[in-house]
Amino acid sequence: MSAFVTALICPRCQLQHDPQTIQNLCVACQSPLLVEYDLDRLRTAVSKETISERTPTMWRYREFLPVGDPTQIVSLGEGFTPLLNISSITRAWGLTQVWLKDDGLNPTGSFKARGASCGISKAKEFGIRAVALPTAGNAGGAWACYGAAAGIRVHVAMPKDAPAINQLECRLYGADLQLVDGLISDAGKKIAQGIREHGWFDAATLKEPYRIEGKKTLGLEIAEQLGWQLPDAIVYPAGGGVGIIGIWRALKQLRAIGWVSGKLPRLIVVQAEGCAPLVKAFEEQQPESEFWPNARTFASGLRVPKALGDFLVLQAVRETGGTALAVSDADCARMMRLLAERAGIFAAPEGAATLAAVERLQEEGKIFSDERVVIINTGSALKYPEAMAEALAGQM
């Protein structure tokens, strides 16, 4: 077990769970569990200087991660992705300090590698032999990848109209891939059945506590790459929202140990107009989102009608003075072209959505010219050949 993990806590009912045993959701209220660390001990055990000398992967922050035995870490070079200055694009809008965190340069071409690397490593430490998850595409590829590297069997269910590339990668990694005639929720039912019948470990989004810890490294890296200064805003494309919850927790942990100081950045959540449950809940000042019927957007990672961690995302946004907004597919497509043509960045439509959001927030006076802004590109456009073609056709 990790030297620094103290407990798994339910953020809704505060019930503590034993981190030394395998856990999924809170046994009392079925909320996702969050990992707590002994930050006082962590502070004395590691320094910024020590971390800066380590291999540039997300595991350079291993004291902030839940895997205790380093030999259990399954790493393929994930994380420590580039933070690229894109002010050449945003200067036209009066913004001179904007960076894009390019998480397309991860194994499997998406930020899902962070969650899978951490989740699979922890599963390996627990001796788990088989994991299962429903997916819209990229998470399935990432877990299939890390499961293969770890020798853990991965059972994936995805809608049969999921991108061909995600089906191919799951099969090439040797995962058990089941195609479902329906939505990701139907894939979820298929997986739940397998879990009941075969005892697979449930690795669906936020149904195990460790995927989020991998995503947390996004926040740690942004802080380190900006010289341990916090930006004024971080703009994140939220489907399940695991990444923004992770970033929020990472920055709070860094502040608690004194590595960064001052106000946390405003955490800004972007969704698609065709599927914006978090935006609606934010605007209506609700603590949770409602299921969004007929979710539609070409940014497949944003096609999440109701996220299990919605209340945490909304809390992160509100606590930091952030906001939530929805952008159109046409604007995503336009920003995919702009990022490629002007900066050589091959962004997923979800990543492009964050740039569309920045443009709008500046217009609306919600981001100012001297502010330091980081946007997150969650994947490579290579994982989205269909979206690329649509962006080019200008059909959006």
Next chain:
Amino acid sequence: MSAFVTALICPRCQLQHDPQTIQNLCVACQSPLLVEYDLDRLRTAVSKETISERTPTMWRYREFLPVGDPTQIVSLGEGFTPLLNISSITRAWGLTQVWLKDDGLNPTGSFKARGASCGISKAKEFGIRAVALPTAGNAGGAWACYGAAAGIRVHVAMPKDAPAINQLECRLYGADLQLVDGLISDAGKKIAQGIREHGWFDAATLKEPYRIEGKKTLGLEIAEQLGWQLPDAIVYPAGGGVGIIGIWRALKQLRAIGWVSGKLPRLIVVQAEGCAPLVKAFEEQQPESEFWPNARTFASGLRVPKALGDFLVLQAVRETGGTALAVSDADCARMMRLLAERAGIFAAPEGAATLAAVERLQEEGKIFSDERVVIINTGSALKYPEAMAEALAGQM
């Protein structure tokens, strides 16, 4: 101009060319030119320790690279890719120290990003406004990408049956893409015509001196990542062979400044059975290769019937006591599956070819069990959806 570049030298006729002006091939004999550095001054100007503290991209080795003004560097996070231990696979063949250099984790999903980053940066330093190149696919994408980031117009010609993904990426980066009814040699003719008519800079493989310098960083990284110890062998999939020439030069430069010592690794070149001009020339002890008619292999990067730098590749292999061998497409496909299923590595068919070569060389007694071997994966399978499907279908 770079602080350390002293000359551009023709390796065939030894004629020196001025590095302060724009150069292509040797004006006397039409050979590729190689960049020479003042290694004595370089040795005193930078240390291993300084380099280890820099950002993990190939530009951490900037003293070994030809761009003098750091503001001209066009970087998207290329290089310093992971070196992954794959002994879990090779142990079955008695090999316990084998690493894969995963260059699929570059911008554009291929090692071509190294050459393009260096070549475009140097073109920018020279004030060049338009470059042109023929391509089988990945180089076109990489130059389109870095050209977009630099604000340099990129003219690309590729066979109209080149992978759809390479066409899409060139167009999304805003390059001028011309599809040619024919082979890459026909694309070359199209580009040559544009160069004559419009004065574009010729950026075809080895026709300008700087692409190879970017590839050189592969060798620098392998040395650093192995703790400045040289491996016993490096296995490289050779199409144009630029990478292996670069690795050879990098290691000789490192030895000249005393950062590494001992024998250079045996440089081993792998080609496809359906296109093996370098292997044939090596076996027949010829100094150059002959044009390979009807080149056929699903590893499109290896479909190069005659490389401009063939004599340099053969010299590198012979001088280091290496060898050259051809593998079948079926073996590449099998190794794509093996790397994915057993190590979570999503290798291009060219990268998979190197693992097939290692298996054979061990069987033939040309690699020994206690040797340290590095194989190069030149790209991500994400750039090869057709090859992925074929590998899965077992149709090879």
